[in-house]
Amino acid sequence: xxxxxxxxxxxxxxxxxxxxxxxxxxxxxxxxxxxxxxxxxxxxxxxxxxxxxxxxxxxxxxxxxxxxxxxxxxxxxxxxxxxxxxxxxxxxxxxxxxxxxxxxxxxxxxxxxxxxxxxxxxxxxxxxxxxxxxxxxxxxxxxxxxxxxxxxxxxxxxxxxxxxxxxxxxxxxxxxxxxxxxxxxxxxxxxxxxxxxxxxxxxxxxxxxxxxxxxxxxxxxxxxxxxxxxxxxxxxxxxxxxxxxxxxxxxxxxxxxxxxxxxxxxxxxxxxxxxxxxxxxxxxxxxxxxxxxxxxxxxxxxxxxxxxxxxxxxxxxxxxxxxxxxxxxxxxxxxxxxxxxxxxxxxx
Amino acid sequence: xxxxxxxxxxxxxxxxxxxxxxxxxxxxxxxxxxxxxxxxxxxxxxxxxxxxxxxxxxxxxxxxxxxxxxxxxxxxxxxxxxxxxxxxxxxxxxxxxxxxxxxxxxxxxxxxxxxxxxxxxxxxxxxxxxxxxxxxxxxxxxxxxxxxxxxxxxxxxxxxxxxxxxxxxxxxxxxxxxxxxxxxxxxxxxxxxxxxxxxxxxxxxxxxxxxxxxxxxxxxxxxxxxxxxxxxxxxxxxxxxxxxxxxxxxxxxxxxxxxxxxxxxxxxxxxxxxxxxxxxxxxxxxxxxxxxxxxxxxxxxxxxxxxxxxxxxxxxxxxxxxxxxxxxxxxxxxxxxxxxxxxxxxxx
Numbered sequence: 001x002x003x004x005x006x007x008x009x010x011x012x013x014x015x016x017x018x019x020x021x022x023x024x025x026x027x028x029x030x031x032x033x034x035x036x037x038x039x040x041x042x043x044x045x046x047x048x049x050x051x052x053x054x055x056x057x058x059x060x061x062x063x064x065x066x067x068x069x070x071x072x073x074x075x076x077x078x079x080x081x082x083x084x085x086x087x088x089x090x091x092x093x094x095x096x097x098x099x100x101x102x103x104x105x106x107x108x109x110x111x112x113x114x115x116x117x118x119x120x121x122x123x124x125x126x127x128x129x130x131x132x133x134x135x136x137x138x139x140x141x142x143x144x145x146x147x148x149x150x151x152x153x154x155x156x157x158x159x160x161x162x163x164x165x166x167x168x169x170x171x172x173x174x175x176x177x178x179x180x181x182x183x184x185x186x187x188x189x190x191x192x193x194x195x196x197x198x199x200x201x202x203x204x205x206x207x208x209x210x211x212x213x214x215x216x217x218x219x220x221x222x223x224x225x226x227x228x229x230x231x232x233x234x235x236x237x238x239x240x241x242x243x244x245x246x247x248x249x250x251x252x253x254x255x256x257x258x259x260x261x262x263x264x265x266x267x268x269x270x271x272x273x274x275x276x277x278x279x280x281x282x283x284x285x286x287x288x289x290x291x292x293x294x295x296x297x298x299x300x301x302x303x304x305x306x307x308x309x310x311x312x313x314x315x316x317x318x319x320x321x322x323x324x325x326x327x328x329x330x331x332x333x334x335x336x337x338x339x340x341x342x343x344x345x346x347x348x
Numbered sequence: 349x350x351x352x353x354x355x356x357x358x359x360x361x362x363x364x365x366x367x368x369x370x371x372x373x374x375x376x377x378x379x380x381x382x383x384x385x386x387x388x389x390x391x392x393x394x395x396x397x398x399x400x401x402x403x404x405x406x407x408x409x410x411x412x413x414x415x416x417x418x419x420x421x422x423x424x425x426x427x428x429x430x431x432x433x434x435x436x437x438x439x440x441x442x443x444x445x446x447x448x449x450x451x452x453x454x455x456x457x458x459x460x461x462x463x464x465x466x467x468x469x470x471x472x473x474x475x476x477x478x479x480x481x482x483x484x485x486x487x488x489x490x491x492x493x494x495x496x497x498x499x500x501x502x503x504x505x506x507x508x509x510x511x512x513x514x515x516x517x518x519x520x521x522x523x524x525x526x527x528x529x530x531x532x533x534x535x536x537x538x539x540x541x542x543x544x545x546x547x548x549x550x551x552x553x554x555x556x557x558x559x560x561x562x563x564x565x566x567x568x569x570x571x572x573x574x575x576x577x578x579x580x581x582x583x584x585x586x587x588x589x590x591x592x593x594x595x596x597x598x599x600x601x602x603x604x605x606x607x608x609x610x611x612x613x614x615x616x617x618x619x620x621x622x623x624x625x626x627x628x629x630x631x632x633x634x635x636x637x638x639x640x641x642x643x644x645x646x647x648x649x650x651x652x653x654x655x656x657x658x659x660x661x662x663x664x665x666x667x668x669x670x671x672x673x674x675x676x677x678x679x680x681x682x683x684x685x686x687x688x689x690x691x692x693x694x695x696x
Contacts, residue, residue, distance in 0.1 A: 152661075156504035156603035158553045158592065173528070180525055197637040204643040205506045205594060205601050207655050207669045212634040216615065216657040225660060238661035242603040242669065244506065246553060247595050253553050255504035255590040255603075267564065286560040289545040295552040307555050309564040312573060313500075313586035321555045321590065 006034035007343060010069045010093065012061050012084065013076030014038035014049055017166050018098060021332030022073055023051050029336055032343065039065050040076065063087035070348060071339050074098060075331070089125035094348050096127050096338045098331055100219075103128040103227060110230050113337045114279040115142040120338060121347050127338055130231060131223040132330030133157050133243065133252050138231045139303045139329070140322045141258065143277035144270065145232060149261025152238040155224060158246050158253040159209060160294060161201060163326045164190060168201070172247055175202035191245055202247050209243040218243060251294035252330060254322045263316060270308045270318065279329070284308050292323035300325055301333055354382035355691060358417045358441065360409050360432065361424025362386035362397050365514050366446060369680035370421055371399050377684055380691065387413050388424065411435035418696060419687050422446060423679070437473030442696050444475050444686045446679055448567075451476040451575055458578050461685045462627040463490040468686060469695050475686055478579060479571040480678030481505050481591065481600050486579050487651045487677070488670045489606065491625035492618065493580060497609025500586040503572060506594050506601040507557060508642060509549060511674050512538060516549070520595055523550035539593055550595050557591040566591060599642035600678060602670045611664060618656045618666065627677070632656050640671035648673055649681055 009026065013019040019040070026033060038049050039061035048055040059065060061080065066072055066088035074081045074088075074097045081101040088095050102108040109119035110128045112135050120127055130138070133155075141150060161168040167189045175185040179202055187198035191208040199206055209220035217225075224241040274282040283292045284306040292304030303324040311317030324330055342348050357374065361367040367388070374381060386397050387409035396403040407413060409428065414420055414436035422429045422436075422445045429449040436443050450456040457467040458476045460483050468475055478486070481503075489498060509516040515537045523533040527550055535546035539556040547554055558567035565573075572589040622630040631640045632654040640652030651672040659665030672678055690696050 154502060154605050156590075158506070158594075176524055177528055180521070180528065191637070195637060199641060200643060203596050204641050205596060206641055207601070207603075207639050208637060212637075215660070216632075216634050216655065217660075238659075240605070240659050240661070240665070240667060242504075242655065242667055244601075244603065246506075248551050248553060253555070253592075255555075255592065257502050257588070257605075284564075286564050289539075289543060289556060289560075291555050293547060293552050293554055295548060307564065307590065311586075311588050312563070312565075313588070317588070319588060319590055 006032040007070040008035040008068055009033050010037040010039055010066060010072040010088070012039045012072060012074045012080065014058060015040050015044045015047060016075060017162055017169065018075040018327060018331045020049070021327045022075060022335055023049060025332045025336040027052050029340065031336060031339065037065060037069065063091070066091040066093045069093040071096065071342060073335050073339065075335070085126055094123065094125060094127070094342060096129060096335050098129040098335050100131065100223060102126050103130060103223070104230065110227060111338055112138055112231055112334060113341050114139050116231055116233065117341055120341050121345065123347070129331065129335045129338065130227045131220070132163055132326040133159060133220065133254065134224050134227040134231070135330050135334050136252060136303045136322055136324035137224070137254055137256060138228055139279055140274070140277070140305050140320065142232065143273050143280065144258070144260065147273045148265050150237065150258060151261055152259035153228065154240045154257040156242045156255045157244055158248070158255070159243060160248040160250050160252055160326055161190065161245065162250050163252065164245070167193065169249060172201055172249065175200050179203060201245060204247065206245040207242065209245050248294045250298040250325055250327060251323055252326045253294055256320045256322055257311070257317065258320070259314065259317050261316070265316070267308050267310060274305050279303055280305060282306070291321060294323060297323045298325050299328065301328055303329055352418070354380040355418040356383040356416055357381050358385040358387055358414060358420040358436070360387045360420060360422045360428065362406060363388050363392045363395060364423060365510050365517065366423040366675060366679045368397070369675045370423060370683055371397060373680045373684040375400050377688065379684060379687060385413060385417060411439070414439040414441045417441040419444065419690060421683050421687065423683070433474055442471065442473060442475070442690060444477060444683050446477040446683050448479065448571060450474050451478060451571070452578065458575060459686055460486055460579055460682060461689055462487050464579055464581065465689055468689050469693070471695070477679065477683045477686065478575045479568070480511055480674040481507060481568065481602065482572050482575040482579070483678050483682050484600060484651045484670055484672035485572070485602055485604060486576055487627055488622070488625070488653050488668065490580065491621050491628065492606070492608065495621045496613050498580070498585065498606060499609055500607035501576065502588045502605040504590045504603045505592055506596070506603070507591060508596040508598050508600055508674055509538065509593065510598050511600065512593070515541065517597060520549055520597065523548050527551060549593060552595065554593040555590065557593050596642045598646040598673055598675060599671055600674045601642055604668045604670055605659070606666055606668070607662065608664050608666065613664070615656050615658060622653050627651055628653060630654070639669060642671060645671045646673050647676065649676055651677055
């Protein structure tokens with residue numbers, strides 16, 4: 001394909017928590033947009049969204065929507081991606097998919113540009129955006145792997161409700177108000193909307209994100225395990241995850257234990273690597289109480305790392321605290337970065 | 349000392365979050381109380397508290413307060429314990445101290461009755477109640493250690509604000525209301541009242557509990573590390589901790605990774621051990637979305653365990669989710685259990 005100056009873009013799921021951020025990010029990063037199509041379910045058709053100070057009317061996403069589209073950014077749930085991504089590719093679009101539908105498919109690159117941008121080149125029409133909790137972890141660990149080697153990851157997450165969409169955000173607001181008013185909390189959405197049981201998230205912590213699967217792990221946990229290996233190109237990497245939803249609106253935090261290959265590495269060596277890592281900001285000055293938190297990281301582009309410590313017993317074991325906005329780097333920004341890479345490298 | 353039918357009890361810090369629960373627990377567990385003294389700082393003197401349907405007037409805690417007291421339950425902060433515990437012992441009382449003042453002292457037993465009740469016998473006047481986050485973890489891990497051996501613990505905590513006292517509870521309430529009203533959140537207490545910087549806890553997660561110490565670890569983290577080894581009588585046990593405060597009022601949760609000594613142990617074997625463990629309730633049926641949460645565990649006596657999984661890569665590695673009310677088993681109940689043990693075993 002010849003290099004163009006601007007591209008026809010479709011955003012699928014344009015009214016959702018991530019879709020809204022994708023539109024903001026296309027504008028903020030000055031993506032060269034020629035025509036913009038904002039697509040969603042039939043239910044949202046006719047609504048308007050804003051982009052670059054213009055109103056755009058939402059159209060229902062159908063196979064025909066993708067005619068003439070160069071890049072389609074999907075963020076409307078796995079079933080929509082499964083139904084329409086291949087239709088978009090058949091019509092000449094390159095799809096950047098923000099759902100889990102194709103992430104582990106062999107012919108689909110799974111990309112965090114700071115980590116494995118080159119993987120985009122071999123795409124066959126679909127590029128997958130990793131799970132939010134995976135993106136921030138591998139973005140912080142890739143420079144560490146390059147510097148010191150990496151053999152093992154054990155992660156416990158502290159995840160925001162916005163990862164479960166707008167209804168989960170509303171549910172946290174409502175339950176919080178119910179509690180402050182002395183009313184019983186009503187739970188209808190979290191931990192997983194489609195599941196039989198729902199539990200309050202306000203003033204609570206739910207050790208279930210997505211449905212349960214093999215070995216007692218949830219799908220969210222398997223995503224972190226399998227996606228990390230794929231993105232880091234290391235099937236032998238040991239990864240275990242415990243994923244927990246918190247009463248936090250935005251930004252996921254992660255308590256991460258790693259084992260590295262190199263001996264005699266000090267915390268200061270980690271700092272040096274993280275200080276110059278792309279897309280990473282080191283916030284680690286315990287004496288001044290400097291460490292990242294979900295609130296301090298919200299609405300920011302970078303992955304923040306603090307609390308770097310050597311394990312008390314294992315000399316090549318280290319603990320880190322990794323925080324990033326799950327809607328920004330964890331979703332919209334990473335998706336748009338992949339789109340930028342496609343056009344910048346002429347990989348469409 | 350001759351066996352008595354009832355004992356003179358002093359509760360120091362009787363107006364605080366834990367002190368209030370201690371009074372409730374003495375009553376609920378039918379502790380044989382003869383005379384009750386409710387002590388606190390000068391500021392609280394003259395207030396009244398309830399016990400067994402009677403009002404008791406708070407007196408200022410002074411060395412003389414302990415004359416005639418058989419058992420003094422301290423829960424008014426480390427500085428009060430340091431100032432008054434030895435005074436109480438000199439006057440013939442046995443002290444059960446709920447602060448960190450004496451926990452690691454060689455002559456002071458550090459006790460979770462389900463784990464190491466026998467250690468109480470050798471006390472020299474002071475018995476220490478462990479840190480809340482330590483108690484629930486060792487209560488769940490002791491039966492596992494007995495059955496399968498235990499060589500390593502890596503824990504990430506999800507801790508409630510009530511562990512930081514009444515002011516922290518009030519701060520979470522206030523910040524939550526501020527947020528819902530669209531006002532800026534004011535932070536004056538958490539993460540640590542005496543520290544220079546304070547951060548909002550509402551809709552946030554703070555990776556600092558207590559002040560920072562050696563190696564970039566906080567004191568709370570060192571407490572979990574050192575206290576676990578002491579209670580489990582195993583200086584060679586590897587323990588690492590990351591302690592995080594959440595916008596949760598009551599009950600701490602813990603994501604715990606352990607390595608056991610025995611081979612070929614299955615999740616079902618863990619279930620069998622935990623089902624009959626004293627003070628522990630197994631809540632682990634992923635197919636039915638059954639697992640403990642802070643809200644479901646609040647106001648209960650037991651330590652709840654769920655999400656037991658084998659590590660995907662390490663056959664003797666397992667992950668667990670351990671939840672308990674930090675004011676009940678994590679503080680008041682454990683303290684009162686020690687007092688019961690003292691009188692039941694004639695160890696005063």
